[in-house]
Structures are given as structure tokens and as C-alpha cells.
Amino acid sequence: MEGIKRWLRRTPxxxxxxxxxxxxxxxxxxxxxxxxxxxxxxxxxxxxxQYRLCGKYRVKRGGGGPGLDTPPERMVVSGPYYYxxxxxxxGHVIYLVGLTLTLRSWFAAAITLxxxxxxxxxxxxxxxxxxxxxxxxxxxxxxxxxxxxPGLF
Numbered sequence: 001m002e003g004i005k006r007w008l009r010r011t012p013x014x015x016x017x018x019x020x021x022x023x024x025x026x027x028x029x030x031x032x033x034x035x036x037x038x039x040x041x042x043x044x045x046x047x048x049x050q051y052r053l054c055g056k057y058r059v060k061r062g063g064g065g066p067g068l069d070t071p072p073e074r075m076v077v078s079g080p081y082y083y084x085x086x087x088x089x090x091g092h093v094i095y096l097v098g099l100t101l102t103l104r105s106w107f108a109a110a111i112t113l114x115x116x117x118x119x120x121x122x123x124x125x126x127x128x129x130x131x132x133x134x135x136x137x138x139x140x141x142x143x144x145x146x147x148x149x150p151g152l153f
Contacts, residue, residue, distance in 0.1 A: 011067075015092045015115070016048060020099055023108045030107075040101035047095025054080045054087040075134050077141055083150040085127075085141070089119045090148060123147060 007013055027034055055066045057079050062072030080087040096112040099105070127147075130138050146153055 011092065012051065015095060016051075019096065019108070019111050019115075023099060023103055023105050023111065026107045027103060027105055035104040037102055037104060040098055043098030044095050044102060045098075047091045047093070047098055049091070050080075050094060051088050051091030054091060057081075058088070071129075071133065075137060075141065077145070082145065085145050085147050086119075086123055089123065093119065 008018060024034070058064075058072060058076050058081070059066060061078065062074045062076040064070045064072035084090055093112070093116055096108065096115055100108040100112050127142065131142075134141075
């Protein structure tokens with residue numbers, strides 16, 4: 001049972017498995033139907049692939065593990081990290097926006113909003129730890145590369 005709890009606490013499990021399942025159950029239980037719009041499925045695919053491919057890129061270039069539990073051994077400031085400091089987290093958000101649109105679900109929209117707030121709070125803590133670890137090079141990186149949306153925020 002403890003293994004299942006630990007597995008469910010993993011962010012990718014929540015985003016890519018638990019939240020879609022909860023949304024489907026909610027929509028079917030409350031509305032007894034799905035308002036399914038398949039043309040938004042590519043947004044979900046984009047978000048998932050962005051998360052997976054950016055994670056592989058970071059591990060390959062920076063070492064460490066996929067999360068900050070096993071931090072990278074080297075700063076990664078190239079590839080997708082040249083455009084945004086958090087491309088993996090952004091992949092989660094893109095996926096959830098796609099889920100919201102695909103199912104036209106207010107429930108999924110609420111999950112997406114809560115997840116965006118949670119990720120932003122998490123990023124603020126991550127940035128403090130990364131500043132402690134990398135110092136001035138990371139501070140310069142923060143000035144040049146936006147936290148979320150390239151060129152905007």
C-alpha cells in the first residue's frame with residue numbers, strides 16, 4: 001500500500017494518469033456523458049512529449065535524475081532550456097490545458113489552475129535551491145531565460 005501511495009505522489013503519475021482518470025469519472029458521474037473534442041488531443045500529446053523529451057535532454061546533458069530529488073551535475077542552458085527555465089513543468093501544464101479543451105471540462109480546468117499555482121510555488125523553491133547550488137551562473141541564466149513562456153514570463 002505504501003508503494004502505491006508513493007507512486008501516486010509522483011507528479012507525472014498525477015498529471016498524465018490520475019487527473020485524466022479523475023476528470024473522466026467526474027464528467028461521467030455528474031453529466032453522464034463526455035463532451036469529447038478530439039482535435040485538441042495533439043495539445044495533450046505535445047505536453048506529454050515536451051515533458052518526456054525535455055527530461056531526457058536534461059538528464060543526458062546535465063546528469064542526475066529526472067527530478068530535483070537527484071539534481072543535475074551540470075547546468076543545462078541549451079536546447080529547450082535556452083527558451084524556458086521549466087520546459088518539463090510547462091509540458092505538464094500544456095497537457096492539462098489539452099485535457100481541459102479535449103473534454104470541455106470545468107473540473108479539468110480547476111485541476112489545471114490548481115496545478116499551475118502548485119508548479120509556480122514549486123518553481124520558486126527550485127530556483128532558491130538552484131541559486132544555492134550554481135550561484136552567479138544560474139542568476140545570469142534567470143535574467144536571460146524566462147521562467148515559463150519564452151520572451152514573456
